[in-house]
Amino acid sequence: MSAPSTSLNPITLESLNPEKAKQILEAALLATQEPLPISELRKLFDHELNNAVISRLLEEIRDKWRDSAIELVTVASGWRFQTKPEMQPFLEKLAPQKTPRYSRAILETLAIIAYRQPVTRGDIEEIRGVSVSGSILKTLLARGWIEEIGHRNVPGKPALFATTLNFLDDLNLRTLDELPPLDEMKSLIEPDNHNQALPFTETDSTDHKGNAD
């Protein structure tokens, strides 16, 4: 474990050879996240090396690193080291990116479509009590989670939205029945029965679920 010779002799610009110059360039580029333009890199050598020399050294460094996990690239504002794209899946395991979250408006719209499908935009607005912006539906359509499956036969013939198979896949569900049951919401809802448009009772739906599987 002998100490490298470089640590014993201080590097001076006078004793600079191409290898040392490349080491200095590497150190600067590895320690800096932002791209460094050649004009900036020249400061390392008190502007004693001209652009052409530094360019050549940078090319040599680039070649040297070609087969490693990182690469020296040149972008608009200069040169920088970066990890190769194929490293990204691994690096993400260290710092999982925060996945963005959908807004409350989007989630509620999606919930209404999922639980009450097929519904029109008007239905959604009525249930949510606020208007539904076109961008919300566009987001869900673009995600492939909802689709237009027809039109209601009322003036204006509004589009009917339903959830897609893709939605079920993405939520790891086999059928809509696997969505959380709304039983526990009973307390929140009017307990009267006359509103029940459909004859199915709790037990029926359970039976059905069992059969469908």
Added chain:
Amino acid sequence: MSAPSTSLNPITLESLNPEKAKQILEAALLATQEPLPISELRKLFDHELNNAVISRLLEEIRDKWRDSAIELVTVASGWRFQTKPEMQPFLEKLAPQKTPRYSRAILETLAIIAYRQPVTRGDIEEIRGVSVSGSILKTLLARGWIEEIGHRNVPGKPALFATTLNFLDDLNLRTLDELPPLDEMKSLIEPDNHNQALPFTETDSTDHKGNAD
């Protein structure tokens, strides 16, 4: 393993060989400013590689980089790449302003906290014989080198300060044991016959007493 080119075939954990693993480790360590402990590095491989394997790979990486501009070191909170000290004079030319240098008052306060921790501000003042300004502690807190770790159970409940892992990291240390050892106080007060000139023996003091009058 069929294709040799890493950039064309996505790397999978199944196709992992030691070289690939080292590349992934290098990418992670070069891209992360905070030191990475082995427990964290294991996440890169979904914990498929055990500590011993990763330690060995890290040692190999360290050897590989020995003669370059940067080095792989192990500090209190893990492994990291850093530039070699002899590169610093050059790097300072890029960012001349950022190097903090601390006053004696700050360094003495830091030394007291490092060697005598946990200590209160009163303890520090007792040892230094002067009051400790709030700005001194603030500077050290802001650098992330010290932290409040509790309060002493005496009237006023003064805060207790200790050094942080970050302090060890920034000083290239793994544990507090690696701090330079304190001079043994005992050796300073041991009677020793070369120093009869010194006042603090019974006889001397008697002599001097006479002289001083």
Added chain:
Amino acid sequence: MVNPVIDSLESQSPQPIARICGEPLLEIPQDLYIPPDALEVFLDTFQGPLDLLLYLIRKHNLNILDIPMAELTQQYMTYVEMMRIDQLELAAEYLLMTALLIEIKSRMLLPKSKTEIAEESDPRAELVRRLLEYEQIKKAADRLNRLPQAERDFSIAQIRIEQNETIRLPNVNSDDLRNAWIAILTRAKVNRHHQVKRETLSVRAYMSQVLRDLRTRKQLEFYDLFSPAATIMEVVVTFLAVLELAKELLLEISQSQDSGTIYVRAVDVA
């Protein structure tokens, strides 16, 4: 029992220690005379009275007991006067030190009984202990400062992580949906005029499915809606779905003649 001894101030110091008590007296004022306009330098040079005293002892081989207290006190008071201008607190510390030195000196001069000497600790011992402890820390601070320090002596490698330009889409799980529902229902309960119906999802799912089927084929025979492989429950649910769709004006059911074919049609958009 031997009293503590301050080690030679500087073992590397070449000149022999001055034993004549007059000598340090001459030197101290020379070395420590600080003109008032250089006060800041003085304050910068010494960290406080302990530091100053240590300097006097180490650099001038000062014997604490040899210090002519009157003179030292006078010097100290001069500094204290200067410091009073803007460093009152620091001045107080120097003053305290002077008082301590005088106290030590006076106690040393007092005749003591033998028992007292045996029992009482040397009055200098505490000061010596503090001086040594301070000196220890002072040296430690210096060594600490000589350790390589991040940013000052080396830089940490930190390169960019190149990321593919994949847009990360938010994830939703079924609990999110239920929570969204609960939020809606909670609001609906407040605004009681909303009628929130409770019904099984299966019917709703089949309603969507029937509409989906009608999207590709404009019109279906009623019986085509029922797969031959369907279970009885599916048939029932599908039937309910069709009724519900009709009720909600989502499709049209027509029959041209009695017992004729029943057609189910999607609502014509055009």
